[in-house]
Amino acid sequence: MKTNIYFLAILIGALLMTSCSDDDPEPEVVHNFPIGENGFFIVNEGGWGNGDASLSYYNRDSSEVYNDIFQTYAGRPLGDQAQSMSLIDSLGFIVVQNSVKIEVIHAYKFTSVTTIDGDDGLESPRYVLGVNENKAYITDWGSTGVNGTVKVLDLNTYEITKTISTGNGANKLIKRGDKVYVANQGGYSRDSTIAVIDVNTDELLKKIEVKGNPESLQLDADGNIWVAGNGITIYNADYTEIIRQTPGYIARIGEDDEVDFIWEATEGTGDINRLTINEAGDELYYSHAGGVYKLSTSATELPASALVSKSFYGLGFDPVSKEIIGGEAPNFSSAGTMYFYNTSGVETGSESVGIGPNSFVFRNN
Numbered sequence: 001m002k003t004n005i006y007f008l009a010i011l012i013g014a015l016l017m018t019s020c021s022d023d024d025p026e027p028e029v030v031h032n033f034p035i036g037e038n039g040f041f042i043v044n045e046g047g048w049g050n051g052d053a054s055l056s057y058y059n060r061d062s063s064e065v066y067n068d069i070f071q072t073y074a075g076r077p078l079g080d081q082a083q084s085m086s087l088i089d090s091l092g093f094i095v096v097q098n099s100v101k102i103e104v105i106h107a108y109k110f111t112s113v114t115t116i117d118g119d120d121g122l123e124s125p126r127y128v129l130g131v132n133e134n135k136a137y138i139t140d141w142g143s144t145g146v147n148g149t150v151k152v153l154d155l156n157t158y159e160i161t162k163t164i165s166t167g168n169g170a171n172k173l174i175k176r177g178d179k180v181y182v183a184n185q186g187g188y189s190r191d192s193t194i195a196v197i198d199v200n201t202d203e204l205l206k207k208i209e210v211k212g213n214p215e216s217l218q219l220d221a222d223g224n225i226w227v228a229g230n231g232i233t234i235y236n237a238d239y240t241e242i243i244r245q246t247p248g249y250i251a252r253i254g255e256d257d258e259v260d261f262i263w264e265a266t267e268g269t270g271d272i273n274r275l276t277i278n279e280a281g282d283e284l285y286y287s288h289a290g291g292v293y294k295l296s297t298s299a300t301e302l303p304a305s306a307l308v309s310k311s312f313y314g315l316g317f318d319p320v321s322k323e324i325i326g327g328e329a330p331n332f333s334s335a336g337t338m339y340f341y342n343t344s345g346v347e348t349g350s351e352s353v354g355i356g357p358n359s360f361v362f363r364n365n
Contacts, residue, residue, distance in 0.1 A: 035059060035066050037108060040318065041092065041361040043085045044354025046078075047332035053082035053096060054354040057110075058338070060321060065338070065351045070094070070103065073110040078103065085361045088130035088155065092361070095125045095138075102128065102138070104158070107363055114158050121151060121160040129173045129180065130155070131199045137180055139170040145188035150180075150195075152202050162202050166195035174217040174225065179205070181225055181253070183214040190232050194225075196257065210251045211262055215273040220297045221281030224260070227251040228275035228286050231265075248272030248288060250295065250302060263302045265289070274312070279319035283343070287315055292326065294343070307345040316360035323348065327357030 036059040044067075046053035055070040055078060070078045079099030086093045087107055094103040101117040102125060116122060124141035131137055138151040138160075148170030152162040169187025173180055178199050184191035184207075193207040194214060212232030219225055231246040248271045251262040265272055265288060274287040284295040291306025292315065307324075313336070314327030324341040336357040340349045 035069070035110070036061055038320075040363065041085055042327070042338060042353050042357050043082050043094070043314075043359045043361065044336065045082050045313075045329075045332075045356035045358045046080065047355060048081055048098065050333070051077060051080045051099075052355055053078045053080060053099075055082070055085070055094060056353045056357075058351065063349070063351075065353055067352075067354055069110050070105065074103070074105070074112040082358075083125070084127045084359055086128040086130065086136075087361060087363050088128070088136060089133075093128040093136070095128060097125055097141075100124065116153070116158055116160075120158070121163070125151075126170065127172050128153075129175060131175065131180065135161075137173060137197070139166075139173055139182060141169055141187045145169070148182075148184055148187060148191075150182060150197060164197060164202060164204055166197075166204065167191045167193050167207060169213075170195070171214075172216045174219055175199070176219055176223065176225060176255075181208075181217060183217050183227065185215050185230070186213040186232070192232075194227065194253065206257075208253060208257060208259065210253075210259060211249050211264075212246050214251075215271070216275040216286075218275050218277040218284060219281070220277065220284075222297065223255045224297070225253040226275060226277075226284055226297075227253065228272045230271040230273055250275075250284075250286070265302065274315040276315055276317045278317050278343070279322065285315060285317060285324055287312060292324065292341075292345075294345075308341055308347075310339070312339075313356060314358040314360065316362070318360070319362055325360050327353070327360070329356040329358075332356050 039059045042056040044054045056067045079096035081098035083095045083097040092105045092107045104113040123143045126139040129137045136153045148166045150164040151160045167184030168189045168191040169185040171183045171185035173182045180197045182195040184193045196205045213230040214227045216228045229249045231248045234244045247264040249264045252260040269289040272288045282297045290311045292308035294307040312326035313329040316325045326339045328337045338351045338353045
């Protein structure tokens with residue numbers, strides 16, 4: 001495992017300054033240290049309330065991780081609870097939920113562009129999706145953590161121009177044609193629907209009923225939308241006993257917006273979540289019952305056994321190296337670990353990252 005050398009930023013920056021005369025045009029500095037362009041981002045959530053969220057970057061060419069790159073380039077901490085990051089053209093949108101803000105950075109220079117926060121209309125942001133060249137959608141749990149909405153963001157002015165009510169705990173979202181589908185994950189309550197929004201009018205068209213607390217969405221090569229759901233857990237008044245628990249599940253929504261099927265996990269085995277898909281769009285991976293499962297899009301039932309017998313806080317698929325990536329959070333006060341696996345489930349390496357690695361963001365798709 002390689003150690004990150006943070007003072008390279010200062011050293012190389014100084015060398016660049018001394019090598020240019022006053023008469024020379026100022027060069028465009030893309031990187032202050034050799035992060036490289038062939039790689040991906042790691043979102044480190046941090047410990048809730050600790051303000052120690054961070055952003056890491058993995059260089060595929062050197063197999064090296066650079067941690068705390070937001071702190072390095074923006075000159076300030078990222079904030080409290082980094083929930084997600086999305087890439088829209090050359091910009092990265094980092095959602096920091098508990099700090100009620102979205103930090104916008106250059107995806108190649110890593111420098112700060114702007115900050116969108118509560119003064120701009122955010123309440124409890126979760127995920128960002130670019131809809132077209134002029135606007136993006138932001139899912140938001142609202143001030144209570146229940147009343148889910150989608151905020152329409154003008155990408156030219158960074159102003160929120162509209163709020164669309166969707167359902168409880170609006171979470172991950174995906175675009176298919178002229179529609180955006182939003183998983184109503186329940187937030188601090190519960191829900192069982194996928195909201196459908198017309199991207200031309202920014203209006204809610206309908207809700208598709210699945211099952212309890214749909215958490216994540218993926219679009220396959222045939223145009224089908226796959227849904228991973230947590231199921232619903234209901235506790236007694238003081239949260240010391242489970243009264244009722246429904247199984248996690250996988251559902252598929254066809255191009256006609258009809259639910260083709262819903263496959264439930266074995267009762268008592270827990271959530272199904274962190275759904276991801278390979279670069280070809282024909283193999284899905286998800287977390288369930290302490291492992292990672294592999295599901296072909298042509299399968300007729302859920303797999304009986306795990307591909308990887310390890311529990312991860314974050315899960316992704318690198319479209320360039322074609323590897324499964326898992327983020328392990330042993331606790332939320334010390335560094336996490338990023339593990340690499342081939343598609344047969346064999347571990348091929350690991351790297352130390354930040355606290356609570358919850359997702360991986362690829363720009364070389």
